[in-house]
Amino acid sequence: MEQRSDVRVYPFYVKATLILLGLFxxxxxxxxxxxxxxxxxxxxxxxxxxxxxxxxLERRLPRIIAILLSILIAIAIVGGILYFLxxxxxxFSENLPILKERFNEMVVELQIWIEAHFGLSxxxxxxxxxxxxxxxxxxxxxxxxxxxxxxxxxxLIPIYVFLLLFxxxxxxxxxxxxxxxxxxxxxxxxxxxxxxxxxxxxxxxLMETAIVATLNSIALLIIGVPYAIVIGVIGGILNLVPYLGxxxxxxxxxxxxxxxxxxxxxxxxxxxxxxxxQFIDNNILVPKIVSSKVQINALISILFVLLGGMLWGLPxxxxxxxxxAVLKIIFxxxxxxxxxxxxxxxxxxxxxxxxxxxxxWDRIFRRMQKEKxxxxxxxxxxxx
Numbered sequence: 455m456e457q458r459s460d461v462r463v464y465p466f467y468v469k470a471t472l473i474l475l476g477l478f479x480x481x482x483x484x485x486x487x488x489x490x491x492x493x494x495x496x497x498x499x500x501x502x503x504x505x506x507x508x509x510x511l512e513r514r515l516p517r518i519i520a521i522l523l524s525i526l527i528a529i530a531i532v533g534g535i536l537y538f539l540x541x542x543x544x545x546f547s548e549n550l551p552i553l554k555e556r557f558n559e560m561v562v563e564l565q566i567w568i569e570a571h572f573g574l575s576x577x578x579x580x581x582x583x584x585x586x587x588x589x590x591x592x593x594x595x596x597x598x599x600x601x602x603x604x605x606x607x608x609x610l611i612p613i614y615v616f617l618l619l620f621x622x623x624x625x626x627x628x629x630x631x632x633x634x635x636x637x638x639x640x641x642x643x644x645x646x647x648x649x650x651x652x653x654x655x656x657x658x659x660l661m662e663t664a665i666v667a668t669l670n671s672i673a674l675l676i677i678g679v680p681y682a683i684v685i686g687v688i689g690g691i692l693n694l695v696p697y698l699g700x701x702x703x704x705x706x707x708x709x710x711x712x713x714x715x716x717x718x719x720x721x722x723x724x725x726x727x728x729x730x731x732q733f734i735d736n737n738i739l740v741p742k743i744v745s746s747k748v749q750i751n752a753l754i755s756i757l758f759v760l761l762g763g764m765l766w767g768l769p770x771x772x773x774x775x776x777x778x779a780v781l782k783i784i785f786x787x788x789x790x791x792x793x794x795x796x797x798x799x800x801x802x803x804x805x806x807x808x809x810x811x812x813x814x815w816d817r818i819f820r821r822m823q824k825e826k827x828x829x830x831x832x833x834x835x836x837x838x
Contacts (some may be wrong), residue, residue, distance in 0.1 A: 464587045466594075475671070477609050481765065482620075482821070484498050484765060484766075485765060488523060488766055492766055492769045492770075492773075493608075493610045493611050493614060493722055493772050493819045494614055495769075496611055496616075496769065496773070497610075497611045497612075497614030497618060498613045498618060499652060499656060500528065500558070500611065500615050500772070500778060501614075501618040501619050502649055502652045502653055502656070503617070503652070503653060503656045503657070504524045504525070504528060504615065505622075505649070505653070506653070507524050507527070507620055508520055508521055508524040510522060511523055518620070518621070518691040521616055521619045521620055522616070524619070525612055525615055525616060526805075527614065528578045528615075538687070539684060539687060539688070542681065542683060542684030542687070543684060557612070559753060572629065584751060621821050626645070629645065630642075643787060644783055646782055646788055647766065647783045648779075648780050648783050648784075648785075651776075651780070651783060652776050652779065652780070652781045653777065655776055655779060658743040659694065661693065662693070662735065662739045662740065663693060663694060664688040664744055665690075665692045665735075665739060666689070666731060666735055666739070667686055667689065667690025668686070668689075668690075669686075669731045669734070670686030670689040670690055670703075670728070670731060671685075671686030671687065672686075672706075673686070673724075673727035673731065674686050674707055674724070674727075675726070676727075677711075677720060677723045677724060678720065679707050679710055679711050679714075679720065679724065680710060680714050681710065685706050685710060688703070689703035689704070689706065689707070689728075690703075693735070694772060695759075695768065695771050696770060700706075700728075700732050700735065703728070704724070704725065704728045707728070708725065710722050711724050749799055749800045749801075750775065750778050750779060750781075750782065750798055750799065750800060751798070751799060751800040752800075754778060754797070754798050755774075755775060755778070758775070758778050759771050759774045759775070761774070762774035762777075778798060781794075782795050782798040782799060785798065786799075814823045818829045
């Protein structure tokens with residue numbers, strides 16, 4: 455007697471609809487819970503980054519003390535960087551009135567040039583400026599609100615990091631227990647590869663930031679741009695945002711060169727120098743330092759960075775690459791998801807699978823054509 459299978463095979467359009475609906479609900483949950491998930495995700499990356507240091511300290515110190523010491527070391531490093539930036543910015547603020555006066559002079563010169571070439575009076579320009587200024591003030595208020603919210607979130611990150619490191623054995627046991635015992639080896643491989651990839655990415659990113667900040671500062675010092683060090687360091691930090699941060703970082707030195715110098719030679723030198731640094735970064739630093747374990751192709755990286763920015767803003771852009779790296783590690787080790795892992799990767803096949811099937815079809819088609827031609831010849835001979 456045949457057994458009836460309870461597994462239903464749904465049509466493609468039903469599966470596609472359910473998948474799209476699931477993705478939509480997943481994205482909405484991420485958007486609604488952003489205030490909770492963003493600090494938790496950042497804390498997860500920091501916890502993975504501090505894990506080797508914490509493991510070394512735990513061999514000599516009690517567990518809680520080792521975790522607290524690891525977090526304090528990280529806070530001290532970040533605090534040192536912020537202190538350095540604050541001292542440089544304080545020096546910059548001393549000359550702010552002079553820079554503001556020079557900026558106002560440039561605005562007047564620009565208004566005269568616009569009136570001479572486009573016939574737009576200064577009064578009309580002022581009206582347009584006020585309209586834009588009202589929108590700018592709203593943007594500033596929104597930005598300040600975001601910054602204040604971010605400061606509140608930053609307080610949660612050390613707490614999350616402590617709890618993640620403290621409950622690490624509990625979390626790992628949970629991940630092993632929810633899968634069957636026969637999958638334990640694969641789960642261990644995925645966890646190990648994920649930890650290695652995230653640690654490699656984070657360490658590489660910090661090294662890349664330090665190198666780019668140093669190159670920026672040296673280049674600006676040679677060119678003679680005022681406050682070269684603080685602008686170079688800010689450019690290196692902005693470079694943390696993949697692909698887009700480097701483009702934004704160039705605006706600050708160009709603006710500073712425009713305010714403090716005559717002509718356009720200094721601006722041109724800044725653009726050339728930053729272009730060379732970006733070339734070195736994209737073709738040497740990123741492939742050798744950052745992407746040694748996170749092998750994601752540029753198309754997917756840019757797409758997810760932009761989507762992460764739309765979903766979670768700057769934190770989403772920063773978290774996009776580690777998120778894709780984790781997905782790729784999982785996809786590569788699940789048979790049903792391996793095609794998706796290949797799509798995310800940067801290995802380009804010399805010949806796509808469709809070429810094989812196309813060649814096979816061409817051979818079959820030519821054979822059919824020959825058989826039809828042969829039949830026609832035999833039929834014509836028979837008729838004669």
